[in-house]
Amino acid sequence: MSHSEIFDPAKTHFLAVISFLIGITEASLLYVLSSYFAEAIGSDQVGIFYLIAYSASLVSLFFLRSILKKFGRMRVLIISFALLVFLSAILSRIPVSLAGSALLIGLLFLSGIIWVTIDIIVEAYSADRVSGRIRGLHLTIINVGILFGPIISTQTLERFGWSGVFSVLVFGFSLILLLLLCFLRKEPAIGIQPITLGIRSMLRKVLREKDLSRIYLVSFSLEFFFVVMTIYMPMHLREIGMGWSEIGTIFTVMLIPFVILQYPLGWIADKRMGEKELLLIGIGVSCISTVIVGFISTPSVMLWAGLLFATRVGAATLEVLRDSYFYKQIDANDLDIISFFRTTRPMANIFSAVILAPFLVFFPLQSVFFVVSGVFILSFLAGISLHDSASESERVFVEYSAEESEVL
Numbered sequence: 001m002s003h004s005e006i007f008d009p010a011k012t013h014f015l016a017v018i019s020f021l022i023g024i025t026e027a028s029l030l031y032v033l034s035s036y037f038a039e040a041i042g043s044d045q046v047g048i049f050y051l052i053a054y055s056a057s058l059v060s061l062f063f064l065r066s067i068l069k070k071f072g073r074m075r076v077l078i079i080s081f082a083l084l085v086f087l088s089a090i091l092s093r094i095p096v097s098l099a100g101s102a103l104l105i106g107l108l109f110l111s112g113i114i115w116v117t118i119d120i121i122v123e124a125y126s127a128d129r130v131s132g133r134i135r136g137l138h139l140t141i142i143n144v145g146i147l148f149g150p151i152i153s154t155q156t157l158e159r160f161g162w163s164g165v166f167s168v169l170v171f172g173f174s175l176i177l178l179l180l181l182c183f184l185r186k187e188p189a190i191g192i193q194p195i196t197l198g199i200r201s202m203l204r205k206v207l208r209e210k211d212l213s214r215i216y217l218v219s220f221s222l223e224f225f226f227v228v229m230t231i232y233m234p235m236h237l238r239e240i241g242m243g244w245s246e247i248g249t250i251f252t253v254m255l256i257p258f259v260i261l262q263y264p265l266g267w268i269a270d271k272r273m274g275e276k277e278l279l280l281i282g283i284g285v286s287c288i289s290t291v292i293v294g295f296i297s298t299p300s301v302m303l304w305a306g307l308l309f310a311t312r313v314g315a316a317t318l319e320v321l322r323d324s325y326f327y328k329q330i331d332a333n334d335l336d337i338i339s340f341f342r343t344t345r346p347m348a349n350i351f352s353a354v355i356l357a358p359f360l361v362f363f364p365l366q367s368v369f370f371v372v373s374g375v376f377i378l379s380f381l382a383g384i385s386l387h388d389s390a391s392e393s394e395r396v397f398v399e400y401s402a403e404e405s406e407v408l
Contacts, residue, residue: 011125012134014184016141018176019118023142025172026111027149029165031251032157033104034231035238040101046231051353053105054346057112061339061346064116073124074184077117080110081177085170092166100162116342123327123338135323136266143258143316150255154248214382215326216341218279221379222318223348225286228372229311231352236365241299250301254308261313262320269389275325276388282317283383287376289314294369328389 037046060067068076087107094100122138156164207213237247269275289310296307330337356368 011184012122012138015118015122015125016138018179018184019138019142020145021172021176021179022114022118023145024148024152025145025169025176027146028152028156028168028172029107030146030153030230031150031234031247032153032165032244034234036096036104036162037101038235039096040098047353047357049101049105050108050227050231050349053108054112054349054353056105056109058343058346058350060109060113061116061343064113064339065336068117068120073117073121074180077114077121078177078180080114080117081173081180084110084114084173085177088166088169088173092163092170096162112342112346116339119342120338123330133263133266133270135327136263136320139262139266139320139323140259143255143262147252147255147259150248150251154244154251158244209329210385211387212326212329212337212341214386215322215329216344217382218283218318218379218386219322219326219341219344220348221283221375222286222315222322223344224351224375225290225311225315225372226345227348227352228356228368232356232365232368233308237299237304239365240297242301242304246301250305250308253305254312257309257312257316258319261316265317266320266324269321269324274388275321276383276386278317279321279325279386280380280383282314282321283376283380284314286311286314286318287373287380290369290376291373294366294373297366325386325389 034046037049041049071079084107087103087110091100091103091107122134152168153165156168160167234247237250242250265278269278289307293307293311296303326341356371359371360368
C-alpha cells in the first residue's frame with residue numbers, strides 16, 4: 001500500500017514528550033476516577049457516567065475529520081487543552097458532587113479527541129519502515145509518564161483530597177498547553193485531503209479490507225481489558241481491604257512492562273518478524289493471566305503486584321504491535337479510518353457499561369475478569385486470520401530470492 005510520508009524525527013520526539021506529559025497528568029486521575037464517581041453517586045451507578053462520556057466521544061470521532069479540516073489539527077489540540085485547564089480548575093474548587101461528575105464527563109470527552117488528534121499528527125511525521133520503532137518509542141514514553149500516575153494520584157488523594165488531584169491536572173495541562181503554543185503551533189506539511197468518506201463508506205472500506213476489521217477486533221479486546229481493569233480493579237482491591245497507598249504501589253509495579261517492552265517489541269516487528277506472531281502471544285498471556293485474577297481475593301501487595309504485572313506483559317505487547325500493524329496499513333490522510341480505529345476505546349467503555357452493569361446484578365465483581373478473558377479468546381481467533389506485515393529481514397530475503405530466480 002502506497003502512502004504519502006514525511007519522516008521528521010525531531011517532531012516525533014517532541015510529540016513523544018507531549019504524550020509523556022499527557023500520560024503522567026491523565027494517569028494522576030485515571031486510577032482513582034471510578035472512586036470519584038462512586039463517592040458522588042454510588043458504586044452501582046458508576047458505569048452510567050462512563051457510558052455517557054464515551055457515547056459522546058464515539059459520536060465525535062465520526063465527525064473529527066471535518067472538525068480537523070475546518071480548524072486545523074494543532075488548533076483543535078490547543079483549544080482542547082485550554083478547555084481541560086478550565087474544567088480542571090473548576091473541579092479543584094468544588095466538592096465531590098453530581099455537577100463535578102458532569103464536568104468529568106467533559107474531561108473524558110476532550111481526552112478522547114486529544115489522543116486521536118495526536119495519533120494523526122504523529123502519523124503525519126512518520127514512515128512505515130520505522131512504524132514499529134516510532135510507535136514503540138511513543139508508547140514507551142507515554143507509559144513512563146503513566147507509571148508515575150498511580151503513586152501521584154493515590155498519595156495526593158490521601159493527603160490533599162480531590163482538590164489536590166485536580167490541582168495536579170491544572171498544572172499538567174497548563175504546561176502542555178504552554179509547550180504547544182511555544183514549539184508546535186504549525187500544521188504538519190501533509191495536509192488533510194478534502195475528501196471525507198462518510199460513515200457508511202468508511203464502514204464499507206473497513207469491512208472490505210479484512211485486516212482492518214480483524215485488527216479492530218484485537219484493539220477492542222485490549223481497550224475492553226483496560227476499561228475493566230481501570231474501573232473495577234481499584235474497586236475490587238478496596239473491597240478486599242487494601243489501602244490507597246498499597247494500591248498505588250501495586251499499580252506502579254503493574255505498569256513497568258509498558259516501559260521496558262514496547263520499544264524492543266516495535267524494533268523486532270520492524271526488523272525481524274512482523275507483528276502477527278507477537279500479537280497472538282500477547283493475547284494469550286493477557287487471557288490466561290486475567291483468568292487467574294478472577295480467582296484471587298487475598299490482600300497481598302506482592303501477590304497482586306506480580307499478577308497484575310503479568311497481565312500488563314500481554315497488554316503492553318498487544319498495544320504496541322496493534323498500533324504498529326494498523327499504521328502500516330494506512331497513512332496520515334486516512335483520518336476517517338484512524339478516527340474509526342480509535343472508536344475501540346469508547347466502544348469498549350459503552351460495551352462494558354451496557355453489558356457489565358446488569359451482569360454484576362447477578363454475579364460478583366470478580367466475575368468481570370472472566371468476561372474479559374472471553375473477549376480475548378474471540379480476538380485471538382480474529383488475530384489468527386491477519387496477514388502479517390513483512391519485516392526488513394523478510395523483505396530483504398524476498399528481494400534476494402527474486403534476484404536469485406532471475407539469475408537462474
